[in-house]
Amino acid sequence: MRNISGKNIYLIPYAIYILLFVVAPIALVFYYSFFDMNQQFTIANYEKFFTATYLKMTLSSFWYAALITFFSLLVAYPAAYLITKLKHRQLWLLLIILPSWINLLLKAYAFLGIFGTNGPTNAFLETIGIGQQQLLFTDFSFVFVSVYIFIPFMLLPIYNALEKLNPSFVYASLDLGASPWTTFKRVVFPLTIDGVKAGCLAVFIPSLSLFMITRLIAGNRVITLGTAIEQHFLVTQDWGMGSTIAVFLVIIMAIMMFVLGGQKVGASK
Amino acid sequence: MTKIRSVGKVYLTAVFLILYAPIVYLMIFSFNSGGNMASFDGFTFDYYKEVFADTRLLIIVLNTLVIALLSAVISTILGVFGALAIDYVRRKRVKNSLLALNNVLIVSPDVIIGASFLILFTILGIRLGFTSVLLSHIAFSVPIVVIMVLPKLQEMSSTLVDAALDLGASRWDVLSKVVLPYITPGIFAGFFLALTYSLDDFAVTFFVTGNGFTTLSVEIYSMARRGISLNINALSTLLFIFTLLLVLGYYFLNQRTRKGLEVPK
Numbered sequence: 027m028r029n030i031s032g033k034n035i036y037l038i039p040y041a042i043y044i045l046l047f048v049v050a051p052i053a054l055v056f057y058y059s060f061f062d063m064n065q066q067f068t069i070a071n072y073e074k075f076f077t078a079t080y081l082k083m084t085l086s087s088f089w090y091a092a093l094i095t096f097f098s099l100l101v102a103y104p105a106a107y108l109i110t111k112l113k114h115r116q117l118w119l120l121l122i123i124l125p126s127w128i129n130l131l132l133k134a135y136a137f138l139g140i141f142g143t144n145g146p147t148n149a150f151l152e153t154i155g156i157g158q159q160q161l162l163f164t165d166f167s168f169v170f171v172s173v174y175i176f177i178p179f180m181l182l183p184i185y186n187a188l189e190k191l192n193p194s195f196v197y198a199s200l201d202l203g204a205s206p207w208t209t210f211k212r213v214v215f216p217l218t219i220d221g222v223k224a225g226c227l228a229v230f231i232p233s234l235s236l237f238m239i240t241r242l243i244a245g246n247r248v249i250t251l252g253t254a255i256e257q258h259f260l261v262t263q264d265w266g267m268g269s270t271i272a273v274f275l276v277i278i279m280a281i282m283m284f285v286l287g288g289q290k291v292g293a294s295k
Numbered sequence: 296m297t298k299i300r301s302v303g304k305v306y307l308t309a310v311f312l313i314l315y316a317p318i319v320y321l322m323i324f325s326f327n328s329g330g331n332m333a334s335f336d337g338f339t340f341d342y343y344k345e346v347f348a349d350t351r352l353l354i355i356v357l358n359t360l361v362i363a364l365l366s367a368v369i370s371t372i373l374g375v376f377g378a379l380a381i382d383y384v385r386r387k388r389v390k391n392s393l394l395a396l397n398n399v400l401i402v403s404p405d406v407i408i409g410a411s412f413l414i415l416f417t418i419l420g421i422r423l424g425f426t427s428v429l430l431s432h433i434a435f436s437v438p439i440v441v442i443m444v445l446p447k448l449q450e451m452s453s454t455l456v457d458a459a460l461d462l463g464a465s466r467w468d469v470l471s472k473v474v475l476p477y478i479t480p481g482i483f484a485g486f487f488l489a490l491t492y493s494l495d496d497f498a499v500t501f502f503v504t505g506n507g508f509t510t511l512s513v514e515i516y517s518m519a520r521r522g523i524s525l526n527i528n529a530l531s532t533l534l535f536i537f538t539l540l541l542v543l544g545y546y547f548l549n550q551r552t553r554k555g556l557e558v559p560k
Binding site: 034036037039040041043044046047048049050051052054055058101104105108109111112120121122124125127128129130131132133134135136137138139140142143144145146174177178227231232234235237238241242251252255256259260265268269272275276279283 | 303304306307310311313314315316317318320321324331332333334373376377379380381383384393396397399400402403404405406407408409410411412413414415418434437491495497498501502511512515516519520522523527531534535538539541542546
């Protein structure tokens with residue numbers, strides 16, 4: 027499209043879209059964070075955010091997101107690696123991704139049965155002699171279900187990175203006498219680190235804001251930043267405080283992207 | 296080596312089993328006459344009958360489909376405009392800023408999109424319901440379409456456009472006869488993704504849905520919060536089959552267009 031003279035008319039509808047649905051909403055969230063419930067201008071929301079309650083919530087939200095990211099990586103990396111070694115890898119990849127097309131709430135709902143008091147997990151624990159446990163509405167179930175949901179999102183970028191990896195590097199390393207573990211640590215992992223970063227980004231940020239899983243599976247025991255935002259907007263109607271938390275979530279997201287993604291997300295190749 | 300390979304196979308099989316276990320579990324219990332998800336008592340079609348007899352639920356399914364199709368069509372059109380606009384911009388800085396703005400809604404957590412749209416619609420005086428849900432679905436789908444279409448535009452050789460112009464094609468001819476046919480696979484991919492994003496979305500819709508209007512995800516959430524009801528299982532089995540057909544359809548469509556593009560070479 028290089029040599030067509032004239033103005034960029036395509037830009038008009040798109041620019042309107044960007045202004046209305048990208049710039050305006052962010053600006054509004056920022057603006058609303060300075061108002062209290064009586065529509066008075068205030069910075070009290072920010073003061074409140076730095077009290078122990080909210081800081082503790084932010085920290086625990088981070089802790090859970092980190093746990094979820096770590097376990098997703100732990101499961102997804104070997105799986106992605108093994109898939110690249112398979113014959114019909116495209117088909118296997120499709121099979122891994124297929125569950126992610128299923129509505130997230132339905133999968134969470136399934137775990138209500140699986141982890142339930144009389145469900146199969148407890149029946150299994152009973153048979154192996156551990157005995158019945160309270161699985162639902164615990165931190166464990168929250169992390170497990172979240173990891174379950176995020177595995178495809180972690181796996182896909184890692185798979186793509188592994189796919190691009192030139193196998194001659196691996197052969198060279200093995201020929202030069204490196205053990206498989208050293209080869210993995212020094213060659214394979216560093217060369218696929220971009221995929222790992224992208225995967226972590228795709229898991230970490232959404233796990234800070236999962237509110238439906240905390241409600242369904244963790245029974246309000248786990249409160250993430252997302253749960254808090256939902257609570258302030260839809261339950262207590264305190265949009266100011268909700269917006270303040272949202273502002274912090276946006277800042278955290280920007281920092282994460284800067285640390286993990288570099289300029290990659292924004293820049294064209 | 297063979298030992299490692301078999302360990303790998305076992306591991307992969309385990310991952311697959313875990314990934315599919317909840318889905319299979321849901322499906323099996325949709326036929327459970329016992330009415331719970333703990334023990335299987337006997338086989339029944341009752342829950343399917345209930346789902347099909349539930350007019351309210353059918354209306355919700357219809358709502359969901361209408362929103363998905365409308366938002367996918369509109370966001371595809373807007374997204375193609377967006378991709379053309381970004382591709383057309385020559386100054387690197389402007390281009391990168393546009394791309395960064397485009398990606399904001401892709402990387403933002405759903406809760407923030409939902410909350411900020413709730414504020415936006417309230418300020419604009421748009422009543423929460425069909426319109427607000429449709430608008431927000433369009434809004435979060437446009438960037439995805441842009442991302443799917445843009446690479447096609449970038450890989451298109453500019454000599455194609457030059458040749459068309461040299462041969463006397465007007466600007467509109469170039470767009471409709473050269474550019475659009477070339478980027479069609481990207482447009483289809485964008486449309487399909489927009490469709491599935493819309494069908495799947497819960498968090499954003501939950502914020503902007505108001506009282507009178509619900510989509511399937513929101514309905515499932517409120518049903519699940521009330522506890523286990525095997526109607527959800529029956530519904531989810533139907534949804535799973537529908538999704539499977541959609542994905543397979545897309546997969547084959549993709550294969551065919553890919554072949555169609557490769558043959559002339």
